[in-house]
Amino acid sequence: MHKYTIGVDFGTLSGRAVIVDTTTGEEVAVAVHEYRHGVMDEKLPDGTPLGVDWALQHPQDYLDVFRVTIPQVMKMAMVTPEQVAGVGIDFTACTVLPVRTDGTPLCFLDEFKNRPNAWIKLWKHHAAQDEANRLNSIAEERGEKFLKRYGGKISSEWMIPKIWQTVNEDPEVYDAADRFIEAADWVVWQLTGIETRNTCTAGYKAIWHKHEGYPSNEFFRALHPKMEKLVDEKLSRTLLPVGTRAGAVTAAAARLTGLKEGTAVAVANVDAHVSIPAVGITTPGKMLAIIGTSTCHMLLGDIEKEVPGMCGVVEDGIIEGFFGYEAGQSCVGDHFQWFVENCTPAEYRAEADARGVDLHALLTEKAALLKPGESGLMALDWWNGNRSVLVDVDLTGMIAGMTLVTKPEEIYRALIEATAFGTRMIIETFEENGVPVREFYAAGGIAEKNPFVMQIYADVINREVKISGSPQAPALGSAMFGALAAGKANGGFDSIKEAAAVMAKVKDQTYRPVAENAAVYDRLFAEYRLLHDYFGRGANDVMKRLKTIRKEVKG
Incomplete structure (x- = not known):
C-alpha cells in the first residue's frame, strides 16, 4: 500500500495543501482556501481603524485552511487517513501573534x-519601523555582534521590533501575552497540542544563533525594561531544528482535519526556505528565488560570511550541514498588481474585455513587443520598501524617464525590469562578499506562469533560469519534511536528500539569456545602481521626508 505525505503552505492571502505519493513523488491533489479576512490593513473586524503601514491577520483563517484543504486533498486523492505518513507546514515570516499559555490568541x-x-502581525506589517530604527541604533552603540549576521540592520518585518511596538503602544497586551509565537509554530501547536519553536524562524527573524543563542537580557533591557526577560518569559530557549518531528496529530486536530490521530507532524518551516529541496537543491552555490507578491532569495553556503543587506545567515537554517542565506524583495507581484489596478486606462480595460483576457495578459503582450531600453524608463522597485540590500521600509517607489508619449505597457515593463534589477543587485552583493551564486532557480506563481517575466530575469542577471517543476513548491517542500518527520519505517524518508531524490521537480524548460538583450541590460543596470545608491544610501532622503509629511498630515 502506497503512503502519502501532506504539505500545507500558508501564504499571504490563502493557504493550500498538497498530497504527495512518497513512492512515486507524484503530487496527487491540491486544494486552496482563501482567507476570509485577507490582510487587515485599514481596520479590524469590528471597525477599529488601523494606522499607517499596519498589516494584520485573523488566526481563524489559518484553522479554516486545515479544516477545508486537508479533507479536500484526501478525498480528491482517494486516500484514507491511515495512508498519510506525515504532515508538514510552512508559513510567511515573521508573522507573529500574542497568545495565552494554552495557545489561545489574545484577539x-x-x-x-x-x-x-x-x-x-503579518510579515509585511511595517508599523514597527521606528522600533527597528531604534533597535539598530542601540545595537550599534552596544557593539552587538549579531548585526553583521543580518547585513547590518534588523528589519521592522522581524519579531523583536513587532513585540517592542506592542510594549510601547499597548503594554496591557504585552503583559497579558504569556507567549509571543510565530504563526508557523502556532499552527503546528494546533495540530500537536504541544508548543514547539523552530530554529528557522528563530534564526532568520528573531536574532537567534545556533552557538550564541539570543541576544543578552541586558540588550533587551536596553530596548525596554519590560523586555529584559522576554526570551525566558514569552519566547523559549528550546528550539527544534527543521527536518525533525514536532509531535503527532491530537484527537482534536484529527476531528478538525480528518487525519488519523498520531500522524507525524514536522517542525514548522518558512515558505521560502522549505522550497529549496522542492527544486532539488541540496548543495551550495544554487540560488532559489520564490517569486510571488514578494520575492525571497535562498542560497546554501559552506561557510558563514557577512553580506551587507542580507536578511540573515543561519547554520542548518535550511538544510542540515550548510549555512542558509536569505535575502529578498518586498514588492514584486504586488508591484505589477498595483499598476494594473490603479494606472491602466479605460481603453485598455475595454480591449481586454473585448478579447476575453485579463489586463496582465494584455499588458504583457504589448510589453513583449518592446526592446530592452526602448521605453527610456527606469524604475526603483520600492513600492513596499526595500528588504535587500538596503533593509529600509521607508524607501518608496520611483519611475524616471516618463514623457507625454509614455505608454502603459512601457511602464509595466519598466516595473518588471526593476524587480529583475533588484534581484541582480542581491546576486552581485552576495558574490562581492565571497558567497558564490553558480546557478539560479525560480519558483512561485510568476515563475510558473509568465515566460515573459522570466526571460527578462534571464537577460538582466545574464544567467540561465531553471523553473520549479511544481506550481506549489512551498507546499511540496513541506510535504517532504512531513515525510521526513514520519521516517522511512513509516512510509517516509530518513534524510531530506532521500526525499528530494524522489519528490523534487524541475521543469525541462530553461530560460537562457539573449546576448543582445543582456548587453543593453548591463548598461541599464549601471543606471539602476546609481539611482539605487543615490536614493537608498542617504545622498537624498526625499522619499523618507515625503513619508514623514504624509504621516503628519494623516495623523
Missing part, C-alpha cells in the same frame, strides 16, 4: 478584540 478574547496589537 479571540472579548477584552482584546478591539486592540490592534493583540492581533497577528
